[in-house]
Amino acid sequence: VIGTRLYLFGGHSGNKHLTDLHVLDTQKLQWSQPEIMGTPPPGLRGHTANLIGHKIFLFGGYDGKGRTNELYILDTAEGKWVRPTWPTDSPHTPPGRQRHSASLIGSKRIYILGGFDGNKWLNDLHVLDVGRLEESALNDVAVHRLIENMRRLLNSPDFSDITFVVEGKHVHAHKAILVAQCDHFRAMFSDGRF
Known part of the structure; x- marks a missing residue:
């Protein structure tokens, strides 16, 4: 009631x-x-x-x-x-x-x-x-918004800071995302190869 x-x-x-x-x-x-x-x-x-x-x-x-x-x-x-x-x-x-x-x-x-x-x-x-469930739900909303914002930046030539050429096609990327997701790229960028 x-x-x-x-x-x-x-x-x-x-x-x-x-x-x-x-x-x-x-x-x-x-x-x-x-x-x-x-x-x-x-x-x-x-x-x-x-x-x-x-x-x-x-x-x-x-x-x-x-x-x-x-x-x-x-x-x-x-x-x-x-x-x-x-x-x-x-x-x-x-x-x-x-x-x-x-x-x-x-x-x-x-x-x-x-x-x-x-x-x-x-x-x-x-x-x-x-109370914890509501905190978790708020965190889920924040993560969802972050994912949506990052999705808008994918393959965007205006906002990327690195471009790969794969089979003749330009793939626009972001060093921060590559470093966060891949140890290989982290090592490459840390060594100054890029």
């Missing part, structure tokens, strides 16, 4: 897993289906949802094929789904599960307890530090 709005995502109709999002205005007692940008989670049941500020963190659940350990964030202020990058195969990441508990303790930590992995009931405890 955010203010007077109750958010409902997913579930199972008896025939299929649902991917729709419904919002109940608790004052008017009216349901709506808002337009949300981004890619929603697959149809899930048995997942958990935790609210931090204006963001709803969905974790785990069963999608009809298997139990997931993926995390999705519904940013209700911006009206979009976000799927943060996090290592789903790390030994520190909780394995896929459904019917688990997840509780926000403090302002930035979600504690994930137990659940069912498809074979057995679990009794493990994991902590999702949302």
Whole structure:
């Protein structure tokens, strides 16, 4: 619940897993289906949802094929789904599960307890530090921007500082990138051969 709005995502109709999002205005007692940008989670049941500020963190659940350990964030202020990058195969990441508990303790930590992995009931405890996740997401954005900026400079005669002739074609490059990526070029440029 955010203010007077109750958010409902997913579930199972008896025939299929649902991917729709419904919002109940608790004052008017009216349901709506808002337009949300981004890619929603697959149809899930048995997942958990935790609210931090204006963001709803969905974790785990069963999608009809298997139990997931993926995390999705519904940013209700911006009206979009976000799927943060996090290592789903790390030994520190909780394995896929459904019917688990997840509780926000403090302002930035979600504690994930137990659940069912498809074979057995679990009794493990994991902590999702949302503060670190947000730092990681910001770093991912910075890296993505850097990559996009560097891509614009590739094979640009105006901004390159070295040109190779390969089979009669000019290939414009950047010494800094070559040095960072290749020990051979690092040695060549360090020895003053170029």
